[in-house]
Amino acid sequence: MAETLVGSKTLLDIRDLKMYFPLTRGIVLQRVIGYVRAVDGISFTIEQGQTLGLVGESGSGKTTIGRTIVRLYKPTEGQIIFDNQDLAQMGGEHLREIRRRVQMVFQDPFASLNPRFTIGSLIAEPMHIYNIGSSSEIREKTSELLSVVGLRPEYINRYPHEFSGGQRQRIAVARALSINPEFIVLDEPVSALDVSVRAQVLNLLQRLQNQFNLTYLFVSHDLSVVRHVADRIAVMYLGRIVELADRDELYAAPKHPYTQALLSSIPIPDPQIEKRRHRIILSGDLPSSINIPSGCRFHTRCPMAQQICREVDPIFERKEGREHYAACHFSEEVRPV
Amino acid sequence: MDISERLNVPSTGEEIEPFLEVTPQLVQQRRSQGRIIFDRFIRNRAAIVGAIFLILLFLFCFVGPLVTTHNQPDQIHVTDVAQTLAGPSWQFPFGTDDTGRDMMARAMAGGQVSLLIALISMFMAVIVGVSIGAFAGFYGGIIDTLLMRFTDVILSVPLYLLLFVLSASFTDGSPKSVILLISFFGWQYAARLVRGEFLSLREREYVLAARTIGAKGFRIMFRHILPNAAGPIIVNATLLIGVNIILESVMSYFGFGIKPPNSSWGTLVSDGQGFFDVDPLLLMVPALLIFFTVLSVNLVGDGLRDALDPYMTER
DSSP states (O other), X not given: OHHHHHOOOEEEEEEEEEEEEEEEEOSSSOEEEEEEEEEEEEEEXXXXXXXXXXXXXXXXXXHHHHHHHTTSSOOSEEEEEETTEEOTTOOHHHHHHHHTTEEEXXXXXXXXXXXXXXXXXXXXXXXXXXTOSOHHHHHHHHHHHHHHTTOOGXXXXXXXXXXXXXXXXXXXXXXXXXTOOSEEEEESTTTTSOHHHHHHHHHHHHHHHHHHTOEEEEEESOHHHXXXXXXXXXXXXXXXXXXXXXXXXXXXXXXXXXXXXXXXXXXXXXHHHHHHSOOOOOOSOOOOSSSOOSSSTTTTTOXXXXXXXXXXXXXXXXXXXXXXXXXXXXXXXXXXX | OHXXXXXXXXXXXXXXXXXXXXXHHHHHTTSOHHHHXXXXXXXXXXXXXXXXXXXXXXXXXXXXXXXXXXXXXXXXXXXXTTTTTOOOOSSOTTOBOTTOBBHHHHHHXXXXXXXXXHHHHHHHHHHHHHHHHHXXXXXXXXXXXXXXXXXXXXXXXXXXXXHHHHHHHHOOSSHHHHHHHHHHTTHHHHHHHHHHHHHHHTTSHHHHHHHHTTOOHHXXXXXIXXXXXXXXXXXXXXXXXXXXXXXXXXXXXXXXXXXXXXXXXXXXXXXXXXXXXXXXXXXXHHHHHHHHHHHHHHHHHHHHHHHTOTTXXXX
């Protein structure tokens, strides 16, 4: 803990990351007829012990970023620098060693736990793979992990289908923790859960972060959840980050019309205010990431779009405020919600 | 909950704990997966009839010769020509054949050969098919194309034609050679099936999760994916037993399979057909045994298909 208090150390540094998925046609001789540009040139850093919230609508590429960082995909271009090592081009044994320090929790706890494994063997498996300790030590650690995430150690021999969604997600967290990672990608960890158990899991995640000095990338589409957990927030639109700022600043003074629209969509639990406030409703759908619009990607739906937006792609640059970045020609004109 | 309390955990999940012990429905959930499958299987009456028949058949063929006196299939029991081709009697329940051998002993011995051939070639075909399908489905790309086109090529050749041609040069009439030949023609459907399962399962989140914890190809294939594909494989294997029994019988019937001194149900049918008008029992006994065995195997296979429903719904 002392480390983080003294100075901030950049744990993860993403530089100009691109992840294109080829579209092919033909059965025997496959021709590439285009690319899905899921992630299209993204840069950000995460400091040790911090949480970066990554928000965006479906199809904006946020899950792809998470999966590329843990190297489920091999990035098309760019660097993923984790603790001064570039993961992007790494392979084989080297990658396996690094993966031990970078773990992931998936969105759907009903799909991410193998139904044929008991939860004990699920949690113990990473330790077996990395040969941490003897069988009895692993068993001991497994029951310890179960109690750390608030489940009874006696459950060790039960199967995932015997647990509720929240419990399963806690099992997934225990599994990710079992090999003492430093960095965890949380891919919408609570969006598949009932609202009533979301807080449980979120609080657990925060407690573990403090306890083990973890660094999180928290992917979500739910702004209220991100506000609860993140230190900094990156807003994604169509494969790019359009705005990146500290949490409170982003909510108080957005510099991008997309962020502004997102913020205005958060429901306020007070019918009086809800009735009076001005909501920005975006028309249309997210454009296809195969044919990305020219100029600013957001101009097709932007309420403030001008001629320049159709022609010139705005630079993702530093704006007014503390470490506040945005990609918009008219960021000064964006009003807080 | 000591550790968690020290860490100031909200005692999550604990409030629902007592219900687990008292709610019958939840107690029922404590059944293991194997138990659930078994319970579902025994509720299928047709499958149970098939299973019981198969068990009795195995006892008949493998234990029968040990506990009854019908254990000398090649012994000529009656030399009097008037006594050969006899009908059922207390001494010879299935009668005797044209040379005065005990038909019951011959049915048992033939059954041993037929069942062993069917079972062993099933196992070999499933092992080969699962390996080929697993590699093709898991690695995809060029490996998939090569393996699956090879499979298609074998499937596209008329089965019996190739079987007869090959058996003329590659088998010597012993069970071992017939097993090899039959298993060579059994693995293709298993390979296709397993490939399809692997193609869909490898994109599941729990397989991605296994990758993120550093699992290598073999571990993912055989520990994470294969158990989840077990249902269709088991069903396919069961049905393959029936197919193999038929294949063996057809080959032996046409004289390409088992040859004397060995005998199987197929050779018994072949031997018996010449005496159909004199003693239909010689033909009917092995033919009915084949018929009921294949029927039972298929009933059991269908029952397993239902019982191994991958959704694991509680029924």
